Amino acid sequence: MSRPNAIKNASLAALVTAVLTIPMLGLRLQPGGGLEHDWLLVLFACAAVFAVQLTGDRLGFLARLKPTFRLPAVVGEGGPWPYVIALLVALAWPFVAPRDWLDVSVLAMIYVLLGLGLNIVVGFAGLLDLGYVAFYAVGAYTYALLSLYFGFSFWECLLIGGGLAATFGVLLGFPVLRLRGDYLAIVTLGFGEIIRLILNNWDSLTHGPDGINNIPKPTLLGFEITKRASSEGARTLWEALGITYNSAYQGMALYLIVLLLVVFTLFVINRLVRMPVGRAWEALREDEIACRSLGLNPTTVKLSAFALGAFFAGIGGVFFAAKQGSITPESFVFVESAVVLAIVVLGGMGSQFGVILAALALTIIPELAREFSEYRMLVFGLVMVLMMIWRPQGLLPASRPRLELPQ
C-alpha cells in the first residue's frame, strides 16, 4: 500500500475507534446523575489503532516468528508408563493440594470430561457442534429433577443422565444430518439455546430461573460425603473411616469421583477410536462420499458420534449438579459451549492428551491470574489468535497411527 493511502486508512480506522470508544471509555454516568468525560482514554485508543494500522503490514513478522521451543513428543509411544505416572500424580494431588486449589481442580476435571466428549463430535467425526452445553444441561437437570422428585441416587442418575443426554444427541442429530460446517454449527447453536430457554421457562418442572437447590452430594462407595448423614441409617464416609470431618475432605471425595469419571471416559474413548465405529467417524470426517461408496451409512455414523459425545456431557452434567448442590439455567449459557470448543481446538482436534492439557490450562490459568480477571476474555482471544498463527493443529496434535500393520 502506498504511504498516503496507508495514512488515509489508518486515520479512518482511528475515526471509527473514536466513534466506538467515546460512549464506552470517554463518557461515564455519575452515580448522582450527570456525565463525566475522560478524553485521554479515547485519544489513547485512537492513537493505538492508528499506529497499528500504519505499521500493520510489518506485523506480519509475527507469523514468521515460529516458537523456538519444541513441544514434547506425543505420549503413547513409551508404553503405559506415562499414563501410570499421570494417574498417580492425579491420585496424589488432592492430598497435597491446598484447599482452594482442590475446588479449581474439580472444575478443571469437569472441563476435561466435557472436552473429551466434544472431541468425539468435533475432533473425530468433524461435526462442528456449538450447542454442546445443552447435553451438559440435560445431564445436570436429570439428576436434579430425579433426585428431587423421585429420590434417585447419584450413581443411578449417572447412567440415566448420560443415556438421556445421548437420546437428546440423537434427537438433535436427526434433523441436522444433511447439514455440515457452518449450517450445522448454527443449528446446534440454536438447539443449545432452546434447551436453556426451556429450562428457564418451564417453571412448574424446573423452577425456572431460580433453579433447583439442595441437590444431594454424590456418595462414595455407598457412603455419604456430607458432614452429617442426611437420613437415619445412612452413614458418612468419615464415620466409616473413623476420622473426624474436615471441610476439605468433601472436596477430596468429589475430586476422586470426578477423576474416576475422567479415567472411565478416557478408557472408553481410547477403545472407541480403535474400534470400527471410531474409524468410521474419522473416515466420515475425511470424506463422506467415499464412506457411502464403501457401504458405511453416514446417518448412523453421525448419530453415534452425536450420541456418544452427548453421553459424556450428560455424565459431566450429573456430576456438576451434584457438586454444586444447586443449578440454574444460567450455568448453561453459550459461553460454556464456546469454552469447551476452545479446549478442543486449543488441545488439537482428535488428540486426547492435548484436550486434557488445554482443559487444565483454560480453567487453571484464569484462576492464577485472578487479579486480571477483567482481561480474561482479552487474553483468551489473544491466545486463540496466536495459536491459529503458530500452531493451528493445536498444542498436541493427534498422534497417528492408532493401529499398525507389523511389517
Add this chain to the structure above:
Amino acid sequence: MSTLLEVSGLQMRFGGLLAVDGIEFHVDAGEVFAIIGPNGAGKTTVFNCVSGFYRPSAGRIDLDGQAIAGLPGHVIARRGVVRTFQNIRLFRSMTVVENLLVAQHAHLETNLLKGLFKVPSFRQAERRAMEQAAYWLDKVGLRAHANREAGNLSYGQQRRLEIARCMITEPKLLLLDEPAAGLNPHETHELDDLIRDLRKQHGVSVLLIEHDMSLVMAIADRILVMEHGRPIVTGVPAEVRADPRVIKAYLGEE
C-alpha cells in the same frame, strides 16, 4: 454366463438438461465391460446412477435380478457394487491400512459393548480384518507403505490403494471410473495386470470408464460407446474399433 447387472431405459435429467437417456446394457458375471465416449458423454452420470449417488429419473437397474435403482449409495455398496472415483477419494489423513479397515466396516463386529470389552469375537474379527488388509496390500504392492498416511502416497499408489479398498469389501461388481487417468504407461500396464488378476482370482465383474484406448481394448470383453448421453454402439472391441459411428464421435466428420 449369468447376468449380474442389467440396465435398461436409464434416464437421468437435471432440471431441463437430459444428461443421459436410453442407456441399455448388461454386465455378465466375470465380465469386464467398458463404457467409453468423448468428454461430457454422460459416462460418469451412468456410474453415479448405478452406484446410487444419483436417483435415476427413469429406467431399471437390476443386480442379480433385484431392482437397485434409487436405493441409497451405502445400501447398493453393501449389495456388492463398489466404485472408485475419477478424482481419487481416499481418507487422506488416515493410514493406508486404516483405509482398508474402514472399508471392512460392514464385515466387522460393530457392537459397542463387545468392542469396549474386547471380547474374543471382536478380537478375532479385528485380526481377520488386519489379515485381509495385509493380503490386499501385498496384492497391490503397498505392504511397505502400510502405516503411512494415505495422502502421502504417490498418485499411482493412491489409485491402487483405492482399488484395494474396494476389493476388500468383497464386491460382485467393481466400478472403475477412469482408473488409468494420470498414470504413466508403466503404471497403466500394472493396472491392466491387476484388473485381469482381480477378475481371474476373485471372480469380480468390472464396469470400467476409461479414456486410455489401449487399456480398454486390451482388457474389455465388451464396450458401450456413448455420445451426448445416448448409446451409439455396444460390442466387442474389434467391432467397436471398426464402427464408423464411433470413429465419427471421436474424430469428428471429415
